[in-house]
Amino acid sequence: MLIKNKKGGDKLLSLWWFFILGVIGGFIVLGVVIYYSADTNVNPIEASILSDKLVGCLIQEGNLNSNVFNPDFDLFKECNLDRKMFGIGSFLYFNISIYDSDNKLIRELINGSGTFELDCKVGMKINAKYFPSCVSENYFANSGNKSYRINILGGSNQLGAKIPIVN
Amino acid sequence: MEKRAEAGLLETIVFLILNVIFFGVMMVFAYNSGSQSFIYEQAYAKQLALLVDNAKPDMVVMINIEELIPIALKNSKNINQVFIVDEKTNEIKVNLNPSGGYGYKYFSDNSVKLEVRENYLFVTVTKKSLDVN
Numbered sequence: 001m002l003i004k005n006k007k008g009g010d011k012l013l014s015l016w017w018f019f020i021l022g023v024i025g026g027f028i029v030l031g032v033v034i035y036y037s038a039d040t041n042v043n044p045i046e047a048s049i050l051s052d053k054l055v056g057c058l059i060q061e062g063n064l065n066s067n068v069f070n071p072d073f074d075l076f077k078e079c080n081l082d083r084k085m086f087g088i089g090s091f092l093y094f095n096i097s098i099y100d101s102d103n104k105l106i107r108e109l110i111n112g113s114g115t116f117e118l119d120c121k122v123g124m125k126i127n128a129k130y131f132p133s134c135v136s137e138n139y140f141a142n143s144g145n146k147s148y149r150i151n152i153l154g155g156s157n158q159l160g161a162k163i164p165i166v167n
Numbered sequence: 168m169e170k171r172a173e174a175g176l177l178e179t180i181v182f183l184i185l186n187v188i189f190f191g192v193m194m195v196f197a198y199n200s201g202s203q204s205f206i207y208e209q210a211y212a213k214q215l216a217l218l219v220d221n222a223k224p225d226m227v228v229m230i231n232i233e234e235l236i237p238i239a240l241k242n243s244k245n246i247n248q249v250f251i252v253d254e255k256t257n258e259i260k261v262n263l264n265p266s267g268g269y270g271y272k273y274f275s276d277n278s279v280k281l282e283v284r285e286n287y288l289f290v291t292v293t294k295k296s297l298d299v300n
Contacts, residue, residue: 082276163270
């Protein structure tokens with residue numbers, strides 16, 4: 001019936017054509033929205049920079065900064081870190097563990113939320129957007145006649161934010 | 168017979184015009200999306216914050232920002248007001264849109280100065296003076 005009625009067939013073709021245009025348009029818009037809503041995650045780089053900064057001030061030319069064993073050791077001052085950016089609830093975390101030659105933990109410096117390390121492990125396995133990224137590395141250094149293994153873990157969970165009018 | 172032919176021609180013309188409008192709108196949408204400034208805001212804010220964290224005091228870094236100048240002009244933004252450092256919150260703000268911008272924080276305890284000269288952004292990182300806190 002439709003095939004015989006040419007005018008009706010034309011109308012059907014028009015409707016069908018506009019439906020196709022709508023679908024094409026919808027997919028173009030969807031593609032653009034998905035592409036531009038993609039977030040660049042620089043947390044692994046930030047964690048790596050934090051870790052490198054900590055290494056740089058704790059170990060110099062293979063020697064462990066001897067002040068680190070001093071109870072009054074101010075890591076923020078030594079490493080040129082802004083104290084207000086760290087602490088519980090901050091998006092940054094670090095854990096410095098110093099072991100002696102017998103692998104006995106002799107000094108530990110931790111700053112940040114306690115769940116950070118666990119979240120990092122989860123984040124590494126499931127590649128989730130809102131989980132932190134961590135970098136953990138081992139270093140060997142001497143201080144006096146003793147040698148030490150230093151494990152430095154740096155983490156970041158900064159998301160960045162859109163901000164209102166800036167002027 | 169002629170009337171029917173005229174009506175058929177009119178329908179075809181309307182159909183073609185609507186198609187042209189549709190593809191025109193799609194092309195304009197794709198073009199505008201291609202120059203979306205918020206991507207640049209995010210990229211530059213993050214890049215600058217990481218640069219500041221990685222920099223050592225008394226370091227000056229030049230960044231070519233040639234690609235941002237036409238976008239700032241298009242959005243009626245003064246290029247000298249696009250990059251802002253908030254030292255109270257340790258935040259680098261990049262603002263290419265009239266409606267707002269993007270901010271990313273740095274953690275190093277340095278003083279940061281951002282200055283645009285011609286096509287370059289000069290990032291000067293210095294040690295914070297002891298009396299500032």
